[in-house]
Amino acid sequence: MTARPANAHQARLLRLLRDGGPNSRAQLGDQVELSRSKLAVEIDRLLETGLVVADGLAASRGGRRSHNVRLAPGLRFLSVDIGATSVDVAVTNPELEILGHLTEPMDVREGPVAVFEQVLALADKLKDSGVAEGFDGAGIGVPGPVRFPDGIPVAPPIMPGWDGFPVREALSQDLGCPVMVDNDVNLMAMGEQHAGVARSVRDFICVKIGTGIGCGIVVGGAVHRGATGSAGDIGHIQVVPGGRQCACGNHGCLEAHFSGYALARDAESAAVDGSSAELAARLAAAGRLDAADVAAAAAAGDPTSLTLIRDGGARTGQVIAGLVSFFNPALVVIGGGVTGLGHTLLASIRTQVYRQSLPLATGNLPIVLGELGPAAGVTGAARLISDHLFSPA
Amino acid sequence: MTARPANAHQARLLRLLRDGGPNSRAQLGDQVELSRSKLAVEIDRLLETGLVVADGLAASRGGRRSHNVRLAPGLRFLSVDIGATSVDVAVTNPELEILGHLTEPMDVREGPVAVFEQVLALADKLKDSGVAEGFDGAGIGVPGPVRFPDGIPVAPPIMPGWDGFPVREALSQDLGCPVMVDNDVNLMAMGEQHAGVARSVRDFICVKIGTGIGCGIVVGGAVHRGATGSAGDIGHIQVVPGGRQCACGNHGCLEAHFSGYALARDAESAAVDGSSAELAARLAAAGRLDAADVAAAAAAGDPTSLTLIRDGGARTGQVIAGLVSFFNPALVVIGGGVTGLGHTLLASIRTQVYRQSLPLATGNLPIVLGELGPAAGVTGAARLISDHLFSPA
Numbered sequence: 040m041t042a043r044p045a046n047a048h049q050a051r052l053l054r055l056l057r058d059g060g061p062n063s064r065a066q067l068g069d070q071v072e073l074s075r076s077k078l079a080v081e082i083d084r085l086l087e088t089g090l091v092v093a094d095g096l097a098a099s100r101g102g103r104r105s106h107n108v109r110l111a112p113g114l115r116f117l118s119v120d121i122g123a124t125s126v127d128v129a130v131t132n133p134e135l136e137i138l139g140h141l142t143e144p145m146d147v148r149e150g151p152v153a154v155f156e157q158v159l160a161l162a163d164k165l166k167d168s169g170v171a172e173g174f175d176g177a178g179i180g181v182p183g184p185v186r187f188p189d190g191i192p193v194a195p196p197i198m199p200g201w202d203g204f205p206v207r208e209a210l211s212q213d214l215g216c217p218v219m220v221d222n223d224v225n226l227m228a229m230g231e232q233h234a235g236v237a238r239s240v241r242d243f244i245c246v247k248i249g250t251g252i253g254c255g256i257v258v259g260g261a262v263h264r265g266a267t268g269s270a271g272d273i274g275h276i277q278v279v280p281g282g283r284q285c286a287c288g289n290h291g292c293l294e295a296h297f298s299g300y301a302l303a304r305d306a307e308s309a310a311v312d313g314s315s316a317e318l319a320a321r322l323a324a325a326g327r328l329d330a331a332d333v334a335a336a337a338a339a340g341d342p343t344s345l346t347l348i349r350d351g352g353a354r355t356g357q358v359i360a361g362l363v364s365f366f367n368p369a370l371v372v373i374g375g376g377v378t379g380l381g382h383t384l385l386a387s388i389r390t391q392v393y394r395q396s397l398p399l400a401t402g403n404l405p406i407v408l409g410e411l412g413p414a415a416g417v418t419g420a421a422r423l424i425s426d427h428l429f430s431p432a
Numbered sequence: 433m434t435a436r437p438a439n440a441h442q443a444r445l446l447r448l449l450r451d452g453g454p455n456s457r458a459q460l461g462d463q464v465e466l467s468r469s470k471l472a473v474e475i476d477r478l479l480e481t482g483l484v485v486a487d488g489l490a491a492s493r494g495g496r497r498s499h500n501v502r503l504a505p506g507l508r509f510l511s512v513d514i515g516a517t518s519v520d521v522a523v524t525n526p527e528l529e530i531l532g533h534l535t536e537p538m539d540v541r542e543g544p545v546a547v548f549e550q551v552l553a554l555a556d557k558l559k560d561s562g563v564a565e566g567f568d569g570a571g572i573g574v575p576g577p578v579r580f581p582d583g584i585p586v587a588p589p590i591m592p593g594w595d596g597f598p599v600r601e602a603l604s605q606d607l608g609c610p611v612m613v614d615n616d617v618n619l620m621a622m623g624e625q626h627a628g629v630a631r632s633v634r635d636f637i638c639v640k641i642g643t644g645i646g647c648g649i650v651v652g653g654a655v656h657r658g659a660t661g662s663a664g665d666i667g668h669i670q671v672v673p674g675g676r677q678c679a680c681g682n683h684g685c686l687e688a689h690f691s692g693y694a695l696a697r698d699a700e701s702a703a704v705d706g707s708s709a710e711l712a713a714r715l716a717a718a719g720r721l722d723a724a725d726v727a728a729a730a731a732a733g734d735p736t737s738l739t740l741i742r743d744g745g746a747r748t749g750q751v752i753a754g755l756v757s758f759f760n761p762a763l764v765v766i767g768g769g770v771t772g773l774g775h776t777l778l779a780s781i782r783t784q785v786y787r788q789s790l791p792l793a794t795g796n797l798p799i800v801l802g803e804l805g806p807a808a809g810v811t812g813a814a815r816l817i818s819d820h821l822f823s824p825a
Contacts, residue, residue: 184792194792242659254758258651265760266635269792276754277788280673289788361669361751362758365647367658395670395682399577399587399662 042088043432048073048081053090053110053429060134061094061109082108110134116424117177117214119158120223120416123147123197123250126154128161129417130171135233135425137414138170147182150200159213174216176428178420179206180223182251184269190220193268196287197251219427223247224271225262226419227409228255231372233422235410240370244362245409246273247375248355250299254362273362274298278354293358297351299377303329305347315343334379345383352384356391363396363404374409435481436825441466441474446483446503446822453527454487454502475501503527509817510570510607512551513616513809516540516590516643519547521554522810523564528626528818530807531563540575543593552606567609569821571813572599573616575644577662583613586661589680590644612820616640617664618655619812620802621648624765626815628803633763637755638802639666640768641748643692647755666755667691671747686751690744692770696722698740708736727772738776745777749784756789756797767802
């Protein structure tokens with residue numbers, strides 16, 4: 040696809056068709072501020088580009104029956120969500136519905152060349168499965184800050200070898216289509232906004248608790264990326280003055296006390312020092328422990344695991360309480376791998392936020408788990424590239 | 433004034449004339465995306481409303497000389513900045529230059545009726561001085577959260593008697609002109625953005641340290657007020673787990689450990705318990721102490737006062753460090769009464785932020801004192817009402 044909308048009206052029509060699916064000219068006309076004749080001109084132009092196709096007659100609304108239009112059904116977006124230890128690659132249709140989705144373990148520390156080799160192989164596999172012949176655009180998420188206009192990771196703490204790598208340019212050449220790159224947490228927020236729990240919410244934060252902890256910020260419906268693309272980097276907010284040493288060099292950062300990584304380490308300590316027989320048995324069986332083990336042990340009634348989850352939730356809640364006071368969001372979404380810890384974690388976060396933030400900010404504030412799970416990131420990636428392609432060139 | 437711009441083009445032209453002063457039609461044409469003929473139509477309509485007047489011929493740019501236009505020079509905005517213990521009332525011209533400015537002590541706890549009686553008396557005094565015959569609009573700042581669309585304070589902790597009082601409606605009747613109401617800290621941010629240190633900065637935070645502590649947040653050039661108008665309420669972010677009891681009922685809030693109020697209390701304790709002879713002498717002379725006394729004692733070399741300021745700066749810096757990690761602003765402005773503590777306070781805040789936030793967020797981050805002092809709030813109030821009046825009705 041090379042065509043792009045010629046003006047803001049066309050861009051808006053394309054996004055309406057993306058978000059609402061096939062629609063009649065009459066109903067589109069109700070949603071945009073265009074005269075009947077101007078609407079017809081813009082839709083005819085979009086039909087000429089091939090981005091939009093006719094889709095039969097609409098049901099009668101009383102007068103002459105209106106013609107339906109839809110986005111070209113053959114459009115395909117490639118969505119890539121690179122985590123610290125795994126990668127998700129998916130293909131969506133123009134309405135951002137996922138047609139195929141593959142996940143594989145991966146180590147982001149192996150650097151961009153190795154990671155993109157794996158990504159391209161997964162993309163080929165999806166093509167071979169028949170869900171796409173080619174890609175009209177690709178959205179990529181990486182687990183670190185991104186200089187957004189260029190699509191280049193900047194000083195990513197857990198991604199040695201990625202600093203300054205021209206992800207956007209390199210992948211665009213490999214794939215032969217436009218590419219947009221963003222932080223993985225921003226994509227999770229956009230995914231939940233597009234098709235998840237944050238639908239129609241214009242001001243919210245989305246906290247992702249995975250190997251590390253980050254936060255996507257949506258202001259007035261748009262992602263806030265900050266002056267240098269590092270907005271939402273809340274893993275290094277201090278929660279324990281003089282607390283644990285963090286990989287960043289400071290002490291007492293949230294991530295040092297709670298994250299997928301910290302939780303695994305704490306669980307292994309508890310297994311080794313004899314404070315949890317349940318965790319010790321799991322460590323003996325598996326050779327290592329992760330957040331899922333702690334969740335399973337907690338479900339089996341292990342008090343040490345419950346305490347680890349509750350303490351982690353309280354630390355996270357302490358940081359979120361500050362963000363709620365500062366930002367006064369309409370919604371807080373909790374997502375990421377550690378949400379396997381479920382309602383114990385959520386209850387602990389909620390307790391802390393409702394106790395520490397002022398009632399005016401929390402009175403109508405829902406704090407909820409994300410709805411989309413691993414689909415949030417890839418849905419957000421498709422949203423990112425479609426927002427770009429459905430903007431005036 | 434009853435006229436309002438009829439469309440977004442006219443609104444934009446009015447704001448350009450407000451922010452840039454009198455200008456030629458030719459140069460205005462360079463700044464807006466309008467054809468020459470459409471620009472002429474819109475300016476002629478603005479001339480008809482009386483909001484804009486002709487202002488002679490512009491200097492030649494080579495061809496035919498262009499006509500100058502300007503905002504009607506008789507337009508007057510009333511700007512009111514209500515603090516906890518004082519009130520500022522000013523009058524501005526349409527370019528938001530302050531023509532007269534009065535300050536009086538005031539106790540916000542006396543409630544809206546008494547406070548507005550004082551405000552109206554000050555407004556009359558300004559009229560009597562000859563700077564205004566009447567007011568075309570008024571902007572009002574109050575020291576607490578505001579339900580912005582209605583202009584009604586909500587659950588303001590330090591303002592008993594104000595909760596739910598229809599400030600906007602009541603003052604609009606008293607003054608006979610349109611009124612807009614906002615939080616005082618948001619007005620400070622808008623003032624520094626209009627004419628102070630944040631000119632042309634689109635993403636910044638402005639921390640006001642007065643009797644309490646609050647923060648104005650500007651995203652993409654516009655104030656972010658949050659879901660319930662309480663965004664920026666950072667005084668109750670926890671800085672000392674299990675710390676001092678705060679008026680809000682929690683322990684260890686920033687305001688409980690540092691603010692104009694906390695500083696005065698700490699200074700009086702140090703005077704009484706014998707740890708500072710300098711403060712004891714000042715207390716004996718004045719009967720009470722405030723932030724200015726601590727500043728003077730510190731300037732005279734009193735180590736206790738210096739420590740109070742440094743500790744307060746470190747607590748404030750600890751909170752700002754978290755906000756910087758979360759929001760990644762392009763600028764941090766420090767303002768409010770306590771900025772009399774000056775560079776000792778600023779150095780202490782900077783040290784903490786640069787130490788605790790990640791280098792990517794602080795690499796190019798200036799942390800500076802506001803430029804406008806007490807003029808920031810009233811300038812912001814004039815900006816608020818002019819933004820409203822210079823919007824399509």
